[in-house]
Amino acid sequence: MTRETHSHDHGRAPAGLTKNQSLVFGALSRAEGPLSAYTILDQLRDDGFRAPLQVYRALDKLVETGMVHRLESLNAFVACSHPGCDSHETIAFAICETCGKVAEISDEPLEERIRELAGKDGFSVKRAVVELRGLCAACSQA
Amino acid sequence: MTRETHSHDHGRAPAGLTKNQSLVFGALSRAEGPLSAYTILDQLRDDGFRAPLQVYRALDKLVETGMVHRLESLNAFVACSHPGCDSHETIAFAICETCGKVAEISDEPLEERIRELAGKDGFSVKRAVVELRGLCAACSQA
DNA sequence: CACAACATTGTAACTATATTACATTTTGGA
DNA sequence: TCCAAAATGTAATATAGTTACAATGTTGTG
Known part of the structure; x- marks a missing residue:
């Protein structure tokens, strides 16, 4: 079976996640790009x-905690791409409209400019x- | 009646707008802040x-044409606040979570930084x- | 005028996204 | 053990957006 946790462990794989949170995080981690809540639901039937x-609660x-980001312009969710998920300093996302992949961008000058404007x-x-909606490097030269 | 256009004019008030487009734009112009498509629908019954x-077609x-902006993080729409609606150079929106009002922000350095990052x-x-989600000047000092 | 081509509108049904309300189970501590 | 809090399960509903198709209006041309 694909079940990630079982037996006396009662389901909490990574760091203090409940069973459902682990399952949802697992689904997002396996995915190449963002998933909608309902796609996650289907994958976890x-x-x-x-x-x-069940999905929305886990996503919340x-x-x-910053392990997952919500993409407002897509009504979808991605697992944070920072390895240890320790510093979630992401300020921006670059979303490729061709391949669907999402890059996270951290940029202090951008943050600074935003603070200044506000x-x-x-x-x-x-x-x-x-x-940012557009084409990633790979897709724009194709 | 509140009808904005009638008779042989066959409904196209401002600049080349069709009847439904005028009605939708009118609703958004009268509003203090952003409206959802369904709120507009209700107002135009x-x-x-x-x-x-009927609403979505007009909104599209x-x-x-830039006369209306869509706020992705709100699933709602606002009339562009530029007087003649000629230069729609808006790059950002500041959305007050208390009073609901939205300010449009144009800023060349911000655009530049985004282009650079990308x-x-x-x-x-x-x-x-x-x-930008947060509190406007008026609401944050209250 | 007549007619074709096109844009706009009307209506219904449906898909997608998200929340409210309430019942049950699990977990962790006194 | 027993209680309280957290997590979960389930149903119903609310909100947002699209597809498909029919009808009407508008415009340019012969």
């Missing part, structure tokens, strides 16, 4: 998932959504 | 709107989604 809420937690208007930024 | 598609065109990866940007 065999693991006992039946309802959207994973997004909260500050000028007295706007206090809680979260910045920066998503 | 009295003008004969019955189905979502309005967004295409170029470094060989990524070719077709569209940049930049939405």
